[in-house]
Amino acid sequence: MDTLAALGHGFLVALTPYNLLWSAIGVTVGTAVGVLPGIGPALTVALLLPVTYGLEPTSAFIMFAGIYYGAMYGGSTTSILLNAPGESGSIVTAIDGHAMARQGRGAQALATAAIGSFIAGTIATAALTFVAPLMVKMALLFGPAEYFALMVLALTTVTAVLGSSLARGLASLFLGLALGLVGIDMQTGQARLAFGVPELLDGIDTVVVAVGLFAVGETLYVASRHRFETEEIYALKGSKWMSREDWSRSWKPWLRGTLLGFPIGTLPAGGSEIPTFLSYLVEKRLAKKPEEFGKGAIEAVAGPEAANNASAAGVLAPLLSLGLPTSATAAIMLAAFQQYGLQPGPTLFDNNPELVWGMIASLYIGNVLLLVLNLPLVGFWVKLLLIPRPWLYAGILVFSSLGSYTLNNNVIDLVILWVIGLAGFGMRVLNVPVAPCVVGLILGPLAEQQFRRALAISQGDPSVFLTHPISAVLLIIAALLVIGPMVLRYRGNGAGKSDGASPSGSHPAT
């Protein structure tokens, strides 16, 4: 009952006209961002951080949550009509969604995506409402050793799960960890790897790295491939409504997608890619006409889109209750919390209930707003796809440099942005995933802090990580995730070459 009372209080916070306005701005910006190719939710939250300096944290997070959910809705529009996923959770949707658009059934594909997103988002937000307090109770059992183990697990899963090879994922992760070392050590005040540059003493900003990788690196890559790729946009035509058959083929995939998306989202497994792939596979197996998959089956749009949105809610559970980001967007939101001097976790629920519950309540409201924005008004968003690419990408870089410069009013940040952007281009060409770098940058210093705290408590005895049962189990799972694929590949080599092309090989803006 406590939870319901807290949620009710949250609704009072979220329903004030002022916060409602920020929620509406968030979902609108989020939808636009999701629709536009080249910008994802992580980048948008990063770019909006400097703008929100003067804002109440509650209103800022209500807006960020709206952006996050909105981008999940908007991403489906791009993948269905343009066959260029706007963000990584929409890769699967693009397969059958674009096939439907080619057959003139784009409106139905958009409708099943929007309604499925609404249903999944609402159910998953309800699940978040009740799971988050439980996770807070669990978090109270955690000491530094357990937190360290949990962060190691999160770092390994994000790395092992994304990208085409473990070595490339690890390369990205260690790059992020190395960037995280720069600056003053939090416990001793000693400068590390600053090379005498005073601007580096504060460390390298997560925002600059995220913008460099997601905006500058991505823009450089698109510029390099632009001449060799053609885009086809399919106009919406014919009946806008889903037929009775569409409904009956959609509702079960919606629910199954939700069931897959939320739990996997709460696990440290890298956000929305895995649940969408799983949902696709499940629907294909259960479908009456599996031969339609790949050629425009509505189930293959309904299921993954629901899973995508449910996982977005799932990701928020460990972020709010443990301070553990499991996707790039969550990593940026953690940076936003740090900007306000807030530490997600049990203390956040105790000290800032109006922020936590206001934000959760705003997710329910945002879902309703998004259904309205995406069903009747979808024609407007489609127009965004017509912005000429030269101006779109030039604009993205203008806002990227604006966001990075205004963090500290410092040209050095623009130089760092440039270097990271070039590195990001190289990573993109070599198929190195960028999300582990961002998560490593923000989680690395936190993991180090917990590690040293744990050893200070145990007076230098490193066995604490294995004698505490929770910590031991988490570390063993993490080790299995790294070693397991190596063993499988070693064995697989005898039977036949494992295919190097994993489905997540291409990774658009997250």
Place this chain on the structure above:
Amino acid sequence: MTTGRSMRAGEAVLGGGLIALGGLIAVETMLTPSVGRAVVGPALFPYLISGGLVLVGLSLLREAFAGAVAHAEGLELDLWAVALVAAGLAVQFLLLDTLGWIPSTTILFAAVSRAFGGRRLVVNLAIGLALAAFTFVAFNYGLGLNLPEGSIVERLTSADAE
């Protein structure tokens, strides 16, 4: 056209770069005198991470020469466009303090537009100028942020005042 061989070279560069970065971190950490008497000092994690970088770098090098690389069949890249975008950003951060936000950002906008095949230079400059001016006004007067107006402009306006 970038061939499969240059993709391998690229991966080797990445591997070599990670090894070099690992070495740099190790050397820099060795040269930094340690302060504090905590059980675990501030040097442990740099050493661990530099070790990790070297190991990952080595395994990438092995992959580059013997294993599976991305786009082994080659990937067409328009490097001229990449250079133009990179140059646009470099010009912006080099000129930002002197010329100010509006001119340097206008140049950036025009450079990126050209890299994406926008051929109408005057139109691109005009749109860039409009966007730069709009953001300057909106962020400096609306949101209270400090986009630079440029040292040249400041000198001119202060000369006017005298």
